[in-house]
Amino acid sequence: MSRGTIDGDQVRAGILDAAAAVLAERGEAAGMADIAEAAGVAPAALGRYFPGRDALLDALYEAALADLAARLEDARLDSAPIEEAVAAMTRATIAATSRYRALGLLERTPREARRVERQLAGPLRAVFERGAAGGRFRGDLPVHTLAELYFSLLEGVVSRVVRQRLGVEEASAAVTTLFLSGALAPPPRP
Structure with a gap:
């Protein structure tokens, strides 16, 4: 497994952790921008991992x-x-x-x-x-x-x-x- 794949897996896992927390706190009101911010990634980067x-x-x-x-x-x-x-x-x-x-x-x-x-x-x-x-x-x-x-x-x-x-x-x-x-x-x- 390449370093890029490991880093990508870590970023993906971090996004999922942040999404779980944000959605638990804000429910349906939480948007993709909120999740990107909580995960510490740009909205465009979030879109590369999860297109919607x-x-x-x-x-x-x-x-x-x-x-x-x-x-x-x-x-x-x-x-x-x-x-x-x-x-x-x-x-x-x-x-x-x-x-x-x-x-x-x-x-x-x-x-x-x-x-x-x-x-x-x-x-x-x-x-x-x-x-x-x-x-x-x-x-x-x-x-x-x-x-x-x-x-x-x-x-x-x-x-x-x-x-x-x-x-x-x-x-x-x-x-x-x-x-x-x-x-x-x-x-x-x-």
């Missing part, structure tokens, strides 16, 4: 998905004990979502919804299935109900993080504690 707002938003969306997928992979959800896996996936999801809060990490088309399901929701659901199969989760609720209740808690807390009413760690601890308090199977009776 849609190209920038597409790249930012891809970066958000890659960030969350990497965080989930680093959490080793498939081998961690259930309680730790729930805590790790909660922290990873809230951290990535708050970083890219302007995008909301929402699927934008049915095709993207399927890709998000495969790439992100699938590993999360696998934690629920593993917990149920191992008897760690209560047996009176189907796995899909537990997963949906978890995702609802997560969505509610993420909106508070986005509005800066909760920090990432505080929100992660709240979701993890609340969910596990109701989802874990009761200890066996003597």
Whole structure:
């Protein structure tokens, strides 16, 4: 890889970081000039990397998905004990979502919804299935109900993080504690 490519990749990454911050702060009111200024590049240079707002938003969306997928992979959800896996996936999801809060990490088309399901929701659901199969989760609720209740808690807390009413760690601890308090199977009776 040439030095120019490395520098170009760094500039592109810097633009995406600045775009995430500016869009999170200003929302739809943020223009390309605002993003260029925050990234420390000329508007013409921004245009060389991202020829328009849609190209920038597409790249930012891809970066958000890659960030969350990497965080989930680093959490080793498939081998961690259930309680730790729930805590790790909660922290990873809230951290990535708050970083890219302007995008909301929402699927934008049915095709993207399927890709998000495969790439992100699938590993999360696998934690629920593993917990149920191992008897760690209560047996009176189907796995899909537990997963949906978890995702609802997560969505509610993420909106508070986005509005800066909760920090990432505080929100992660709240979701993890609340969910596990109701989802874990009761200890066996003597």
